[in-house]
Amino acid sequence: MTLCLTSHPLSGEAAKEVTYEGWEGARALDRASPDLSRAEHPRDQTAMEPETRDEPEAGDEQSCTVYGLYDQDLTHKTILVGDSGVGKTSLLVQFDQGKFIPGSFSATVGIGFTNKVVTVGDVKVKLQIWDTAGQERFRSVTHAYYRDAHALLLLYDITNKSSFDNIRAWLTEIHEYAQSDAVIMLLGNKEYGVIFMETSAKTGVNVDLAFMTAAKELIGRCLELPKEPKFQINDIVEQKPQKSGCCGFT
Numbered sequence: 642m643t644l645c646l647t648s649h650p651l652s653g654e655a656a657k658e659v660t661y662e663g664w665e666g667a668r669a670l671d672r673a674s675p676d677l678s679r680a681e682h683p684r685d686q687t688a689m690e691p692e693t694r695d696e697p698e699a700g701d702e703q704s705c706t707v708y709g710l711y712d713q714d715l716t717h718k719t720i721l722v723g724d725s726g727v728g729k730t731s732l733l734v735q736f737d738q739g740k741f742i743p744g745s746f747s748a749t750v751g752i753g754f755t756n757k758v759v760t761v762g763d764v765k766v767k768l769q770i771w772d773t774a775g776q777e778r779f780r781s782v783t784h785a786y787y788r789d790a791h792a793l794l795l796l797y798d799i800t801n802k803s804s805f806d807n808i809r810a811w812l813t814e815i816h817e818y819a820q821s822d823a824v825i826m827l828l829g830n831k832e833y834g835v836i837f838m839e840t841s842a843k844t845g846v847n848v849d850l851a852f853m854t855a856a857k858e859l860i861g862r863c864l865e866l867p868k869e870p871k872f873q874i875n876d877i878v879e880q881k882p883q884k885s886g887c888c889g890f891t
């Protein structure tokens with residue numbers, strides 16, 4: 642179905658022009674959550690009540706296996722969370738449709754999901770991926786979805802310090818509302834146009850890979866012709882004798 646993510650009626654923001662064919666959760670956001678119905682946003686009637694969901698409730702027993710093999714009929718509820726503007730909707734659109742829709746940002750209101758099947762080796766894993774609104778005022782609504790989440794993908798924007806600073810608070814909420822065995826992933830979204838990697842000097846995670854990547858990049862830069870030369874090579878050749886070696890090292 643097609644969803645046009647609409648903005649908060651009081652915010653004056655433009656409707657989110659993401660026509661997202663994959664969304665299944667576009668139920669009318671026509672009822673207020675207990676928190677949203679009160680003073681701060683008295684006209685905000687946009688939050689979907691979690692009680693309307695068909696998904697399994699907390700305590701529902703779900704076995705992961707059939708005759709000792711992974712049960713491919715199982716659907717894993719996966720939630721994208723994080724500050725408003727970190728790129729949750731964009732990430733899901735990219736994953737689902739393989740495209741990025743740039744443009745002015747307007748915040749998601751409510752919550753919706755799309756289904757995706759991921760192939761891991763010979764196994765098909767069904768993911769039901771929920772995109773949540775990052776704005777503070779929707780927090781009580783999204784909390785209700787944490788408890789039966791199998792995986793929570795917590796995004797921050799690597800170009801936005803406050804979204805990183807808020808990770809601790811997000812994790813506190815996740816640990817409070819989600820199941821203790823849920824998969825939790827931290828994703829640094831957006832880009833500075835530089836190679837990005839997280840490392841741990843303690844555990845050794847990505848330490849070798851970091852230096853290996855730097856070395857590979859050096860080789861790559863030596864061997865590749867610059868895509869957009871800032872100078873005409875003939876100018877240099879005329880002025881200086883050509884150096885030997887790919888990078889000018891002799």
Ligand SMILES: Nc1nc2c(ncn2[C@@H]2O[C@H](COP(=O)(O)OP(=O)(O)OP(=O)(O)O)[C@@H](O)[C@H]2O)c(=O)[nH]1
Pocket residue numbers: 723724725726727728729730731732742743744745746747748749750773774775776830831832
């Ligand atoms: N350059 C760049 N921009 C991005 C990236 N991801 C998202 N954006 C932009 O960041 C803005 C916010 O992206 P959204 O995906 O709407 O953010 P969100 O986390 O869903 O925000 P809420 O709906 O308020 O929770 C938009 O203008 C996007 O185009 C990215 O990886 N790189």
